[in-house]
Amino acid sequence: MATVAYRNIVKSYGAVRVMEDLSLDIADGEFAVLLGPSGCGKTTLLRMTAGLETVTGGDLLIDGARMNEVHPRDRDIAMVFQNYALYPTMPVWENIGFSLEVRKLPKAEIRKKVEAAAAVLNLTDYLDRYPRELSGGQRQRVAMGRAMVREAKVFLFDEPLSNLDAKLRAQMRMEIRQLHDRLETTTIYVTHDQIEAMTMADKIVLMKGGRIEQVGTPDDLFDAPASLYAADFIGTxxxxxxxxxxxxxxxxxxxxxxxxxxxxxxxxxxxxxxxxxxxxxxxxxxxxxxxxxxxxxxxxxxxxxxxxxxxxxxxxxxxxxxxxxxxxxxxxxxxxxxxxxxxxxxxxxx
Ligand SMILES: Nc1ncnc2c1ncn2[C@@H]1O[C@H](COP(=O)(O)OP(=O)(O)OP(=O)(O)O)[C@@H](O)[C@H]1O
Ligand SMILES: [Mg+2]
Structure with missing residues (x-):
């Protein structure tokens, strides 16, 4: 459990500035969705949070502690990528437990954590299968299981459902939200799909060109859009x-x-x-x-x-x-x- 705070964040890639003075607070246990069109900086903000990208200026705080220079491994954050990044040569149980093996936890303890995660994610019958033998939704669940066993303080998701068909997407967005309600882990979820944002978020952070356009609940954005841009982005x-x-x-x-x-x-x-x-x-x-x-x-x-x-x-x-x-x-x-x-x-x- 943790709060995440961004204070006057600036990000440049070489001479190109892609983010200017971005400030945002995410509460403990909150499900925050970063929403916006391609290129607005969603992935950049997520990767800076995980420590996979440097912060050019400003402060990134987790539970009030400055994280700018902290190694990704020491941030206690788990990230689920769009392509799931599963290891093709490992069965499901090993994919889920790999980070614990790396940390040299006792085998029995790893097995226990993997089985607990698999039970929550309905993967118990699939633990011996390989990723290629799974459906898209099951692969997505394995990726989530991997984040779960780490018992991280913050979950980061970057467009985790974009490879799934419409029906599975609707099912998985419910599953991810229910999982969140059970674990209450602070979550930052990136999407350019406003339906996903509206259905899943406690708080929507609508972005535009490296800036925040509006922050609010789904109802706030729908009922009182702060700008033409926000009005046009939300609603189908x-x-x-x-x-x-x-x-x-x-x-x-x-x-x-x-x-x-x-x-x-x-x-x-x-x-x-x-x-x-x-x-x-x-x-x-x-x-x-x-x-x-x-x-x-x-x-x-x-x-x-x-x-x-x-x-x-x-x-x-x-x-x-x-x-x-x-x-x-x-x-x-x-x-x-x-x-x-x-x-x-x-x-x-x-
Ligand atoms: N490694 C990089 N080097 C230079 N510019 C980059 C790099 N990564 C991202 N950018 C630029 O930073 C801006 C924000 O990119 P980012 O990937 O964060 O957008 P996004 O909101 O995640 O978009 P998408 O919805 O397409 O994934 C874009 O203008 C992009 O071209
Ligand atoms: Mg992106």
Whole structure:
């Protein structure tokens, strides 16, 4: 169990600075997810935490102790990689117990720890198999078992599910989260998949270009995105973004008039972008938005109705039994408190 803190972290590769003044606190036992697009610095931050990459500036603290120069072996951290990095010539039990063999623990003790981990991970019947004889999900579990037996203070995961198919990914993300709830080991989990972040995290750290854009619970990021970038990154289907201006105490753009959300800081004449989540909208006989139906995508549970509004694509999520026909003109509406407003120039939430 441990806290992890980053204080004004800077990272350069040679002359190229990829991280600037990053500060973040991860609480004891927390499941934190680093989320962001390719190249934003997620792996770099994880590798610096593990000691596989040097820290150029600032302080990395684990349980309050500065770790910048501490050898990876002495940080008490276990990392699970995207490709699992299993040893192909070792059976499962040896893969799981290898780090303990290296530390020269007694054979009986290793066996006990490996068996305990295997029981938790449903691998008991597979201990004598080789990695090539396992499914992707089972290999993933072996990689987790290896981290578990080390009884590390912090678990680091770098996109551990990206090699699995959609169904297995959904199952494994539940398994990893349940494992966390049982062990309560502080965990930092990297992904670029916002669904993974939303379903697994206590705390989401949304990153952009080596900086932190927003930190909060999944609900914080969904309900109160701090910027256009955050709004656009979270939510499937993506939030509808409409550029307009504040005129006569309302939001106006070509063809769309909306009331201002209560308590907004938007001021008269300001160029603003309205963010409307498809799931917050309803189709009906009357509404502040009028559009032409382009198509309805059925997802099984519901349908995503695409509207053409002045040439722009606009999505409304509706119950599956609402009947809409292509080319039909429909109305859509949203409660004012569900409207997100952002300054169009800075992207900041208003
Ligand atoms: N060894 C390296 N040498 C030089 N630049 C690097 C090195 N490793 C990473 N970078 C750069 O640092 C930035 C952050 O890379 P990083 O691998 O941390 O991104 P990421 O968020 O993990 O992306 P992805 O989702 O693609 O894995 C990128 O601009 C990348 O090109
Ligand atoms: Mg990466």
């Amino acid at each position: 289907p993506a939030i509808n973004l409409i550029e307009g201006a504040v005129v006569d105490g309302a939001f106006k753009s070509a063809g769309i008039h909306l009331p201002l959300p209560p308590g907004t800081a938007a001021t008269a004449g300001q160029r603003v972008t309205a963010g409307l989540r498809p799931s917050d909208m309803t189709l009906g006989a009357a509404g502040s938005i009028t559009g032409r139906v382009v198509l309805a995508e059925k997802t099984g549970v519901e349908q995503n109705v695409h509207l053409d509004i002045g040439g722009a694509d606009f999505v409304v999520t509706a119950p599956r039994d609402v009947s809409v026909r292509p080319d039909e003109t429909v109305q859509a509406d949203i409660p004012p408190q569900k409207i997100h407003l952002f300054d169009s120039a800075s992207g900041a939430r208003l």
